[in-house]
Every structure is written in C-alpha cells, then in structure tokens.
Amino acid sequence: MSRVITYDELKAHTQKEDLYILIDAKVYNVSKFLDEHPGGDEVIIGESGHDATDAFEDVGHSDEARALLDGLYIGDFDKDSGLEIKSSTASAQASRLASAQAQQSSSNTLYLVPLAFLGGYFAWRYYTAV
Ligand code: HEM
Structure with a gap:
C-alpha cells in the first residue's frame, strides 16, 4: 500500500538496515537491495536523508535499474514537508x-x-x- 512520506521520516531512515532513498519525488526502501547493488552500498547510504535524484541520474542507470525501483517503492514524498525536491x-x-x-x-x-x-x-x- 502506498503512503506519503515526510522529510522528517526520510531523515529518520538512514541506517543500513532501515534505509529510505528519495528519487524523483518517490521514496524507496532500499535496505534489502543494498547488498545486491552493483555500485556498492556506500554510495546509496550516502544518498539517504536527502534528494538522491541527481546522484541516481548522473550515473546513467539502465532501464533494468529503473525497473528495480518499482519493487522497492513505498510511497510518494510529501513535497510540503520542508525539502525542495527535484524531478x-x-x-x-x-x-x-x-x-x-x-x-x-x-x-x-x-x-x-x-x-x-x-x-x-x-x-x-x-x-x-x-
Ligand atoms: C535505490 C535505487 C538504485 C537502484 C535500483 C540501482 C541499481 C543499479 C544497477 C542495476 C546498476 C548496474 C548498472 C545498471 O544497470 O545501470 C547500478 C550501478 C551503479 N549505481 Fe546504482 N542503483 C540505485 C541507486 C544508486 C545511487 C543513489 C547511487 C549513487 C551515486 C548509485 C550509484 C551507482 C554506480 C556508481 C553504479 C556503477 C557501478 C559500476 O558499474 O561499477 N546507484 N545501480
């Protein structure tokens, strides 16, 4: 079930075993994916707690990588919760x-x-x- 995630919630999930990532106004729980990430877990952990859209796009992720996001999606980001986000x-x-x-x-x-x-x-x- 999808829900709305606020900036405070995003900032509260920055630990490896409980990690949220914000990309393109959507929030993903990437804890289970970290060990499988071909780019390593450190880069993703470093993008927690803020907007990771640029970091994700700058790498030039493939369509396969984008398709993986669907399985990690937990909800939309609350745009009025204090963080200006990029699309x-x-x-x-x-x-x-x-x-x-x-x-x-x-x-x-x-x-x-x-x-x-x-x-x-x-x-x-x-x-x-x-
Ligand atoms: C949570 C969402 C993410 C998913 C599902 C994901 C998925 C993937 C996949 C499948 C690859 C293999 C190449 C490809 O198919 O494009 C990859 C590579 C890579 N990713 Fe991610 N990624 C995510 C987030 C990030 C973030 C936030 C960064 C931060 C900079 C990042 C950095 C990299 C790098 C540097 C590589 C290249 C690894 C190499 O070729 O040595 N990724 N990612």
Missing part, C-alpha cells in the same frame, strides 16, 4: 527545451551576418559611386 523528468524536459531554444536563437542571429555584409557592401557602393 528528473521536469529538469530533463527543461534542459531539452533550453537547448532547442538556444539552437533556434543562434540560427536566427546567424542569418543576419551575411545580410549585414550585404547591407555594408551596398552602402559602400552607394557612397563611392558618386
């Missing part, structure tokens, strides 16, 4: 959007460069023709 999906979307916009604006300004030269050339022709 990997939202931040990934934001960075994709930002890079698309950057590309668009750079191509917009790039096409002005030959136009400026053309303008300069005709201005030069106009003033030197007399």
